[in-house]
Amino acid sequence: MKFSNDQIPPVFYSDLQAKPLENCVMCGKDVLHSNEVYMIEKVIKNGRSESEYAICFTCASKMKGNMSVESEANLAAYFESNPRLKSMQDFYEGEEEVAVDDLLKACLIKGTPVSELEEYQLGGVFKGDKLYPAALPFVLSLEAMMEINDLLSAETKRELDDFIDEIDDLPPEWKEIFKTKKPLLV
Numbered sequence: 624m625k626f627s628n629d630q631i632p633p634v635f636y637s638d639l640q641a642k643p644l645e646n647c648v649m650c651g652k653d654v655l656h657s658n659e660v661y662m663i664e665k666v667i668k669n670g671r672s673e674s675e676y677a678i679c680f681t682c683a684s685k686m687k688g689n690m691s692v693e694s695e696a697n698l699a700a701y702f703e704s705n706p707r708l709k710s711m712q713d714f715y716e717g718e719e720e721v722a723v724d725d726l727l728k729a730c731l732i733k734g735t736p737v738s739e740l741e742e743y744q745l746g747g748v749f750k751g752d753k754l755y756p757a758a759l760p761f762v763l764s765l766e767a768m769m770e771i772n773d774l775l776s777a778e779t780k781r782e783l784d785d786f787i788d789e790i791d792d793l794p795p796e797w798k799e800i801f802k803t804k805k806p807l808l809v
């Protein structure tokens with residue numbers, strides 16, 4: 624499969640700066656102009672970006688390393704048991720060209736249209752100014768975000784909170800958002 628348009632979709636741009644995010648939120652690396660794979664996550668509430676950040680693969684791996692075996696198993700089981708996700712994976716594997724706009728119209732897990740969502744998360748994997756091949760960008764409704772948060776063990780939540788506390792440059796209000804709506808690191 625390939626994307627019909629592999630440029631960073633404008634919905635992933637920084638709302639504050641109206642251009643692509645450039646730096647890893649954790650280590651400050653210029654991910655837009657490096658060769659490193661990175662993720663962008665945004666939380667949109669009432670049509671506005673509540674938080675938005677890029678995180679490089681190195682930092683995301685460190686954060687994921689804080690996840691307990693129990694949490695990882697819970698997440699894997701959650702995604703595997705979701706019929707919508709399974710059928711979408713099968714569908715996109717067979718497609719030659721993936722229309723990114725269509726993917727971003729509804730919650731990946733629940734199928735709820737974005738137009739009906741007050742709050743949702745956007746996630747995608749990128750390299751330079753392009754979508755990373757084979758990693759589908761997604762929308763998660765607040766409902767799905769909360770279900771995922773509930774799957775994390777107490778130990779993982781504590782480890783992630785400690786990790787978030789150690790990031791110096793992160794505004795305090797974002798730290799709170801990170802803690803209640805944990806980034807999806809799968």
Ligand SMILES: [Zn+2]
Nearest residue numbers: 647650679682
């Ligand atoms: Zn980083």
